[in-house]
Each structure stands twice: as C-alpha cells, then as structure tokens.
Amino acid sequence: MRVVITGAGSVGRSIARELLHNGHQVLLIDKDADDVQASRVPDAAWLLADACEIAVLEEAKVHECDVVVAATGDDKVNLVVSLLSKTEFGVPRTVARVNNPKNEWMFDESWGVDVAVSTPRLMTALVEEAVSVGDLVRIFQFQQAKASMVELTMPGESPYIGKRIAEIQWPDDTVLVGIIRDDRPIAPSRDDAVEAHDELLFITTPDNEDVLEQMLSPGTRPPRDEDYR
Known part of the structure; x- marks a missing residue:
C-alpha cells in the first residue's frame, strides 16, 4: 500500500514508522521539515513543500496512492489536503487529524474526509471504555x-x-x-x-x-x- 502523509511532526513521523514497519510505502510532505526530521524516518520518501498546493500533490503522485493522511497540527491544512486529495485526485481513502475538538463537525465527507481522528475524543473514549x-x-x-x-x-x-x-x-x-x-x-x-x-x-x-x-x-x-x- 502506498500512503502519503502530510505533516512530518511527531504524529506524522510516528504514523510513518508504523506503516513502514508493516511493509508499506510512505511519502512524507512537510514544507518546514529539515534534514534532522528526515533522518528520523530515513526509510520514507520526503517532499519538502506545501501540501495545500495542487502542483505539490501532483508531484507527490497522490493520484497513485491508496491513502492520504492529513496529520498536520493545523486543522485548516488538514481539511484542504483532504478535500483536494478526494476531489482533485480521487484518493480512495483519506484520514484526517482533528486538533481542535470544536472543529470536529467539519471533518466529514463534504470536506473529503473519510475518517476523522480526534485525539481528545479518542482518549476520552479509551478512559470511558476502561471504567x-x-x-x-x-x-x-x-x-x-x-x-x-x-x-x-x-x-x-x-x-x-x-x-x-x-x-x-x-x-x-x-x-x-x-x-x-x-x-x-x-x-x-x-x-x-x-x-x-x-x-x-x-x-x-x-x-x-x-x-x-x-x-x-x-x-x-x-x-x-x-x-x-
């Protein structure tokens, strides 16, 4: 499976490592990534650019990937990446990170999001599940x-x-x-x-x-x- 991950922060890098460990191909896109970050996930392909630009997604060959993961710390960026991936490139599946729970209502099919992952909501669910x-x-x-x-x-x-x-x-x-x-x-x-x-x-x-x-x-x-x- 080929996966494109936008956002090479701690969340994006962690996802990339897990996917690589499971034998998948991973491309990380981040406009602010440096050589230090790239060296932390050396087995991934890297693209230093703004994922909100269509030309960048074309260069990343998003149309050939199976999943796009929008994992930046900016909800606006994650929504734009999901929408472009789904509407412009026909990506089969998009997964988007929700940083602010107040924005969760926007992360649906109208913005091209197949699965929204809210860390606060997930942690709450796990606490409730435990007790x-x-x-x-x-x-x-x-x-x-x-x-x-x-x-x-x-x-x-x-x-x-x-x-x-x-x-x-x-x-x-x-x-x-x-x-x-x-x-x-x-x-x-x-x-x-x-x-x-x-x-x-x-x-x-x-x-x-x-x-x-x-x-x-x-x-x-x-x-x-x-x-x-």
Missing part, C-alpha cells in the same frame, strides 16, 4: 460510511448473558465484530456464548447506538419490534 460497564462507548466514526465502532462491557445482570451469538437478534445495520475476554481478542462465531464482563465491539450506525445499549444493558426498556425495522 464503564453497561454503557455504550463510541470508539470512532467512519464519516463516509455513516457508521461507527462502539464498545460495550456486558454487565452481569444483562438478560443476554449465557446466550449464543446465533440466538441474539441485533438491531439493523449492526455487526458484532469482536469480543475481548480475559484480555484476549476473540473472533465471534455463532456458537460463542456471551459472558459477563465481555467487551463487545460493534460496527453500527449512530441511529442504532441507543437501541443497542438499551437492548444489552439492564434497567432500560426492552427492545420493541419496531426497533429492528
């Missing part, structure tokens, strides 16, 4: 697909404890993608039974998050037939 039992926690949202990854730790009083996956009817557009049990990830099968304190990971839509939480957690109304229509 919440029975509460649905949104890990992140896929902007283009209008879907989100959510987590719920099963309380011992849930009516679904002991039930097999095949016996549970999830809300529409909801998929159980993983179970974390005793600190080990499990790929759920139809015959797996839900246990107390299992961490269930779902891909679902924002409209179904409340339904899913009410369904699995005690003390809420039981799901009605219309919830699944």
